[in-house]
Amino acid sequence: MTDAPRTIHEVMDRYNLAFRLHDPTMLEDLISEECVIEDTSPAPAGVRHEGRRACLARWSDLAGDADLQFSPEPAEMLGDLAVAPWILRWGTGPHDWVCGVNLIRIRDGRIVEARGYLKS
Structure with missing residues (x-):
């Protein structure tokens, strides 16, 4: 891992850019070893991903799609x-989208926790 971005704004800007550009390599130095993701799916409670490797794999799948x-x-x-x-x-259909929010906790320039919620 390289030096972590210093501010919460830098981390979030790079995180969002990785998903917009479909470049999961941009996530590699943003995720802490103790990271935990509480995912939005499957409904109703989602899946919990623990540790850097599991969290990076989950977000890499999404960002790379x-x-x-x-x-x-x-x-x-x-x-x-x-x-x-x-x-x-x-997709391009009128119902091929969803709104959501992530609550992302950042410490020492890396993501340590993320909880995703959907509006349905």
């Missing part, structure tokens, strides 16, 4: 917590 269009909306930063709303599209 060129059929998904991730559109982040402006996030609110509250100390070490980013409240990050987004829209995810997977």
